[in-house]
Amino acid sequence: MRSSRLALGLLFILALGLPLFAASWRWWDLRSGVVEVHARMPDAGGWSPASIRVPAGEALRLMLTSDDVMHSFAIGQSASPVIDLYPGKPVETTLQFDEPGKYTFYCTRWCGPDHWRMRGTIEVTGDANIQTGAAEQPLYLTLGLDIDAHHEASTLPQQRPSVVRGAALGLVLPDKYLALDYYRLHSPEQVWNDLRGELFSKELDDQQVWDLVALVWQFHASSGDAESSQQLYARDCAACHGEAGAGDGVFAHVLGAASETGDMHARQTPADFTGAAHMLGASPALLHGKIVRGGMGTGMPYWGPIYTDDQAWALVSRLYEFQFEVEDK
Amino acid sequence: MNRAALTNTPVVKSLLRSRWPQLFLRALTLGVFLLAILAGILGTPVGNRNIAIVLVWIAWWGLLALLAVPLFGRGWCNICPIPMPGEWLQQGSLLGPRGKGLGLGKRWPNPLRNIWIQNGAFLLLALCSAVVLTEPKVSAWVLAGFLLVAIGASLVFERRAFCRYLCPVGGYIGLYSQASPLELRVVDASVCASHTEKTCYTGSSQGYGCPWQVFPGGLVKNTNCGLCMECLRTCPHDNLSLNVRSFGADLDVPTGRKLDEAYKAFILLGSAMIYAAVMLGPWGQLKALAYGVGTLPWLGYALGFLLVTLVIIPGSFWLVSMLGQVLAGNKDAFKGRGVKKAFTSLAYTLVPLGMTAWIAFTLSFIFANGSYILPSLSDPLGFGWNLFGTAGMGWTPYLSGIVPFMQVIVLLVGLAWASRTALKIARQLASQARLPQEAARRMALPVVAFCLAITILLFQLLIA
Amino acid sequence: MLGFALAAVFALAAPLAQAAGSQPVERTIHVQASSFEFTPATIRVHRGDIITLEIESTDVVHGIAIDGYDLRIDADPGQTARLTFTADRSGVFRFRCPVTCGALHPFMIGKLYVGNNSLYWGAVLAAVLAAVVGLWSVRK
Numbered sequence: 001m002r003s004s005r006l007a008l009g010l011l012f013i014l015a016l017g018l019p020l021f022a023a024s025w026r027w028w029d030l031r032s033g034v035v036e037v038h039a040r041m042p043d044a045g046g047w048s049p050a051s052i053r054v055p056a057g058e059a060l061r062l063m064l065t066s067d068d069v070m071h072s073f074a075i076g077q078s079a080s081p082v083i084d085l086y087p088g089k090p091v092e093t094t095l096q097f098d099e100p101g102k103y104t105f106y107c108t109r110w111c112g113p114d115h116w117r118m119r120g121t122i123e124v125t126g127d128a129n130i131q132t133g134a135a136e137q138p139l140y141l142t143l144g145l146d147i148d149a150h151h152e153a154s155t156l157p158q159q160r161p162s163v164v165r166g167a168a169l170g171l172v173l174p175d176k177y178l179a180l181d182y183y184r185l186h187s188p189e190q191v192w193n194d195l196r197g198e199l200f201s202k203e204l205d206d207q208q209v210w211d212l213v214a215l216v217w218q219f220h221a222s223s224g225d226a227e228s229s230q231q232l233y234a235r236d237c238a239a240c241h242g243e244a245g246a247g248d249g250v251f252a253h254v255l256g257a258a259s260e261t262g263d264m265h266a267r268q269t270p271a272d273f274t275g276a277a278h279m280l281g282a283s284p285a286l287l288h289g290k291i292v293r294g295g296m297g298t299g300m301p302y303w304g305p306i307y308t309d310d311q312a313w314a315l316v317s318r319l320y321e322f323q324f325e326v327e328d329k
Numbered sequence: 330m331n332r333a334a335l336t337n338t339p340v341v342k343s344l345l346r347s348r349w350p351q352l353f354l355r356a357l358t359l360g361v362f363l364l365a366i367l368a369g370i371l372g373t374p375v376g377n378r379n380i381a382i383v384l385v386w387i388a389w390w391g392l393l394a395l396l397a398v399p400l401f402g403r404g405w406c407n408i409c410p411i412p413m414p415g416e417w418l419q420q421g422s423l424l425g426p427r428g429k430g431l432g433l434g435k436r437w438p439n440p441l442r443n444i445w446i447q448n449g450a451f452l453l454l455a456l457c458s459a460v461v462l463t464e465p466k467v468s469a470w471v472l473a474g475f476l477l478v479a480i481g482a483s484l485v486f487e488r489r490a491f492c493r494y495l496c497p498v499g500g501y502i503g504l505y506s507q508a509s510p511l512e513l514r515v516v517d518a519s520v521c522a523s524h525t526e527k528t529c530y531t532g533s534s535q536g537y538g539c540p541w542q543v544f545p546g547g548l549v550k551n552t553n554c555g556l557c558m559e560c561l562r563t564c565p566h567d568n569l570s571l572n573v574r575s576f577g578a579d580l581d582v583p584t585g586r587k588l589d590e591a592y593k594a595f596i597l598l599g600s601a602m603i604y605a606a607v608m609l610g611p612w613g614q615l616k617a618l619a620y621g622v623g624t625l626p627w628l629g630y631a632l633g634f635l636l637v638t639l640v641i642i643p644g645s646f647w648l649v650s651m652l653g654q655v656l657a658g659n660k661d662a663f664k665g666r667g668v669k670k671a672f673t674s675l676a677y678t679l680v681p682l683g684m685t686a687w688i689a690f691t692l693s694f695i696f697a698n699g700s701y702i703l704p705s706l707s708d709p710l711g712f713g714w715n716l717f718g719t720a721g722m723g724w725t726p727y728l729s730g731i732v733p734f735m736q737v738i739v740l741l742v743g744l745a746w747a748s749r750t751a752l753k754i755a756r757q758l759a760s761q762a763r764l765p766q767e768a769a770r771r772m773a774l775p776v777v778a779f780c781l782a783i784t785i786l787l788f789q790l791l792i793a
Numbered sequence: 794m795l796g797f798a799l800a801a802v803f804a805l806a807a808p809l810a811q812a813a814g815s816q817p818v819e820r821t822i823h824v825q826a827s828s829f830e831f832t833p834a835t836i837r838v839h840r841g842d843i844i845t846l847e848i849e850s851t852d853v854v855h856g857i858a859i860d861g862y863d864l865r866i867d868a869d870p871g872q873t874a875r876l877t878f879t880a881d882r883s884g885v886f887r888f889r890c891p892v893t894c895g896a897l898h899p900f901m902i903g904k905l906y907v908g909n910n911s912l913y914w915g916a917v918l919a920a921v922l923a924a925v926v927g928l929w930s931v932r933k
Contacts, residue, residue: 007349007423011356015410018360019367022709026371029712041853063713067374069828069894070854087893088378089720090713110870111853239871250851250870377893463896609887611903613830620897697860697889698899724891729860733884737916741923748927756931770928777924784920793885793913 034061034092039071039085039107042114047105049120056100056126065090069111071118076104076306084109097124104305110239113251116301138304139184140289147289148296153189153281157210161188162325163218166211171200173216183220187283188213188323214324220284221317221326229314232307237315240270240299245322247272255299265297273322280323287316332572334516336561345558345571348424351407359410362472364709369469373711377698377724381465383705385472391695393502394687402506406499406555411475412492415483416540425562426534432484437494437542443589448596450497452638455600456631459607459619489540492555504593505684506551507579507677512572513545513554513561520568521546529560529569536562545569550579552590580677580750583757591676592643598679598783599638601686605790609693645779646679647672652775657759657768671758675776678751682780685743686787689736693791696727733792740791744784751776817841817879824848824903826855826868828895831888831903840883840908848874858891859905865891883908 030036038048044067054060064073066085074082075095083091097103107118140147176182177191186194195201195209195216204212234243240255242248247270255267273279291312294302303312336342344350361384369381376382397405417423421430460467475496482491492499515521529545532538536559539545543553545560561569606612607619618630650672654662662668700722705711707720714720755773759766820842825832826849838844848857848868856867856874861882868874890901 004422004424004427007352010353011359011423014353014356015359015363019363022364022367023371025714026710026712065373065711065713070892088373088375088711090711092713109854110850113852234872235869237871239869243871243873250849375893376896377899459897459900463899608900609902611831611834613834613901616829616897616900724893726858726860726889729863729887730882732860733912737912737919741916741919744920745923745927745930748924749930750927752928752931773928777928781920781924784923785917788913788916788920792916793910 029063034063036063036065037073037120039064039066039073039118040068041112042117043112044068046118047107047120051121051123053123053125054095054097056097056124058096060095060097060122061092062095063090063092070109071111072108074106074108075122076106077308078103082108095122097122100124100126100128106306108235113254113299115239116236119305136309138289138292139285140293143185143285145283145285145289147286147293151187151281151283151286152277153187153279154277155189155192155206156276156280158207160323160325161207161210161214163211163214164325165208166213166215166218169204169208169212171212173212173219174198177216178219180220183216184284184288187286188217188280188320190283191216192280214326217317217320217324218326221320226314226318229311229318232311232315233318236301236303241273242270245273245319247274265295268295268298270300273319276323279320284313284316284320287319288312291315332512332574334570334572336569336571341571342561346561351558352423354408355410355413358408359413362410362476366469366473366476368710369465369467369472371710372465374465375711376463376465377701378705378708378711379465380705380709381468381472382462383701384709385468386462387695387698388702391691391699393498394691395695398502398505399509399684399688400511401556402509402511402551403502403554403556404511406492406502407557409492411496412479412483412489414476415480415491416489418480419483420537425536426532432487434487435485437486437490441494443587444494444500444503444593445589446494447497447500448589448593450495451500451593451600452596452635454497455604456634457622458604459616460622463620488538488542489555493541493553500593501597501687503552504590504597504680505687506554508577508681508684509551510573510576510578511556512551512574512578513556513558514548514570514572515546515568516570517568518546520566524566528563528565532559533563533565536560538563549582550585552579552585577681577746577750580680581753583674583754583761586674586677588673591673592639594676594679594683595642595646596638598683598686599634599642601683601690602783602786602790603634603637605690605787609690609791646676646776649775649779650675653755653772656774657755657764657772659762659764667762671772674754674758675751675773677754678747678776678780681746681750682743682783685739685746686783688743689739689787689791692735692739693732696729696732698724699727700725736791737788740784740787744780747780748773748777751780817843819843819845821845821847824857825851826857826890826901827851828853828855829890829897829901831857831890831901834903835906836903837906838880838908840880842880842907843877844880845875845877848876853894854892855894855901856891857888859886859888861886867892880905880907883910884912885910 035049035052037052040046040048052060064083064085066087068087070087071085072082073085073093080095083093085091101124103122103124105120105122107115111118177195192209192213195212201209201212238249240249240251242252249270252270255269271278290300291307292302292304294300307315336345365381365385368379372379372381393405419430419432420426421428454461454471461471462468478495479491482495483489521527527544527546528538530538539560540557541553541555545564548554561571607615615630618626621627647668651662651668653675654668654671659667701724703719704722707717708714751773752769755769755776756766759769759772818839820838822836822844824836824846846857848855848866850868850870852870854867854869856865857876858865861884862878864876864878866874866876884907886905886907888903888905890898894901
């Protein structure tokens with residue numbers, strides 16, 4: 001009789017013990033206060049949960065795991081590092097937000113054409129310590145700019161405007177062109193028109209004036225992070241807009257052509273940054289607006305909650321590099 | 330034939346007779362099995378980070394196909410967890426006969442006393458394998474299904490009805506166990522002749538009558554002996570012995586060659602080749618077809634699968650057998666006389682050929698994906714544990730440059746072995762049909778050519 | 794016996810199968826990776842060629858890892874990855890996706906053919922020999 005009890009005991013310990021051990025560990029995990037966040041491809045649900053609440057100043061422990069393909073976890077407008085999520089390999093991280101507000105978390109590794117929709121929010125509750133005031137309006141709103149209006153340039157250069165050639169002209173540009181506001185509000189074509197009308201450009205031919213335009217652009221190109229704007233473009237834009245900016249990225253065909261009704265808010269093939277008419281007629285404020293606001297249904301993501309202002313303007317400069325021959329500084 | 334009796338060593342005999350080591354191992358495998366089911370249902374849906382996939386279809390399958398079956402025949406069946414809960418309920422005990430158990434104890438119906446159901450079950454599993462082998466939840470439900478069916482079978486029928494007649498893997502293990510160097514046999518048949526009680530089959534206070542419904546006294550082949558050691562416990566004359574013998578000795582036994590087993594050989598060989606094409610080939614469309622279980626395109630794939638395993642391979646083997654008969658001088662060959670017997674008998678040539686084909690396929694599969702095993706042991710459910718510190722290890726293929734050479738060697742050994750088997754069987758057929766012995770070589774030649782063709786096809790699929 | 798025979802066949806077959814000296818060429822091969830196949834799925838080059846593989850992922854993060862060459866690179870959609878190597882080993886080498894990309898990920902496979910597959914031809918010859926040896930081994 002004793003041996004049969006022993007046998008039964010052995011059986012329970014081994015046969016049931018292993019699964020029970022695993023199940024209870026899991027149960028303990030779930031009760032430990034860690035928020036389990038699952039990452040899935042957007043058409044399989046995206047982030048789950050997609051909204052999290054935490055009081056300001058309190059530690060938020062997250063266990064992040066991907067349930068299907070490679071994803072990553074990043075927080076918009078934040079310097080916290082991007083966490084790569086290999087499928088089935090959970091990563092635990094602790095976040096802490098001192099300021100109340102709404103923070104957006106998102107995925108930075110392409111996981112399908114709707115990858116950009118993979119976003120969630122962390123709502124940090126509490127009384128605001130500092131008067132944050134209203135969030136700053138993007139420039140196009142302040143200007144009342146219609147960023148959906150056509151902006152095809154009618155005057156085009158014969159060849160790509162070159163900074164080197166422009167610099168070789170040895171001219172000193174008036175302060176007007178060196179003002180940041182001037183640059184942001186005017187398209188390259190408008191700047192060309194202004195330069196064309198100047199006295200000092202009387203001796204120059206049209207192409208040389210375009211080269212001066214390139215010089216103006218280079219002057220205002222956000223200093224410092226040329227490399228990181230390259231990285232941002234490669235990471236976030238190239239999959240649709242193409243590695244060479246021609247609107248022929250791997251997802252371009254999925255996004256399809258503009259609808260027959262001419263509805264500008266239907267899904268469209270991504271913009272071609274190598275198209276001179278299109279780009280030279282667009283002011284930086286317009287491009288900045290498109291990046292921040294998104295395409296309203298065209299498939300172009302809105303990057304407002306994700307990019308800092310510096311990042312957005314740096315990306316704008318990067319886009320013009322498809323038009324201008326820019327030398328490394 | 331040379332045989333070395335392992336049970337002549339007292340330590341071995343007492344270990345095998347004792348119920349404790351066996352119970353320990355069975356409880357362990359059951360624990361891992363239940364853990365795998367739990368992991369599949371509760372754990373991460375990513376297959377290569379969940380033990381429901383990694384431990385079952387990579388680790389266990391690798392050990393089974395590469396070691397357990399070729400070396401120990403039905404050795405796995407001794408410690409397999411699937412029939413155990415049902416059997417413990419049926420027997421009402423964990424440590425030998427003690428009182429009543431549960432269950433209706435019905436006899437397995439006579440028309441089903443064959444492995445046709447097992448053949449069907451294996452095919453069904455094989456057709457769905459692209460999904461079963463990659464989705465933890467599906468794998469878990471399949472394993473749980475096996476467990477429930479096995480419990481049900483034990484409560485309705487006597488003995489191990491599930492293992493003998495239903496288990497899909499059992500057909501594989503049973504057929505290929507004929508090739509293994511391990512066997513359990515009586516020492517002296519005359520002792521059995523004078524023993525009227527036949528407790529090895531009927532049971533005694535020391536143990537149960539053979540749960541596999543085999544009469545140990547008459548056992549000549551491994552196919553249906555699950556190495557459970559009950560007869561070792563019940564025989565009052567200590568007449569049972571566990572022997573090491575030469576590989577494939579059972580293939581020389583001229584009796585008991587049946588059509589259901591022959592078909593199992595065709596099915597297994599065909600499946601190995603199709604698996605190699607689908608899983609190791611570069612054809613993405615084929616894989617998508619195999620994965621879309623339940624869709625119309627998948628149905629086309631399934632029909633193709635069944636056509637190859639049930640019609641094309643057996644059909645060409647029939648032609649080959651008929652040709653062999655003609656060459657051997659069987660004048661009635663075209664009328665079909667003698668062809669069926671040759672067909673069924675010579676099909677056993679495909680036992681070593683098929684087993685090595687599966688080994689070659691498994692080698693590629695296991696070495697390419699074996700690096701998932703250590704991480705999954707540390708993080709069985711894929712939820713961030715690190716029990717043994719190996720959870721962070723990434724994927725890397727093992728020995729990728731050497732695997733093709735290993736496959737070639739394995740397949741060459743299989744071909745030589747199959748050719749040898751073909752000739753031996755042909756000689757038996759020749760003497761039975763009263764044909765001259767030289768006719769045997771001519772009878773075997775088409776079969777050997779068939780095996781050569783299959784081997785070259787396998788080279789194409791695996792290393793070319 | 795079988796071992797000797799096999800060794801002899803390989804020793805004979807391998808030099809016979811060497812490609813008649815061809816100049817190494819630099820090739821760039823564009824491979825698209827999608828779930829769950831490579832396009833093209835088979836790549837053929839000559840031994841000694843300097844290969845640059847451009848891996849373009851079209852839906853999720855994939856990559857390429859080549860058996861036998863122990864090479865690996867990952868590729869995000871929108872960031873074509875480039876892997877340059879010299880095909881100094883001849884034979885057939887499977888290449889696989891090294892980043893889990895869904896259910897059929899372990900079966901996402903292509904094949905790289907470099908020069909002659911002397912292993913295959915040697916094996917075929919050895920197979921004929923193996924069949925003969927098997928028959929011969931049955932004593933009267």
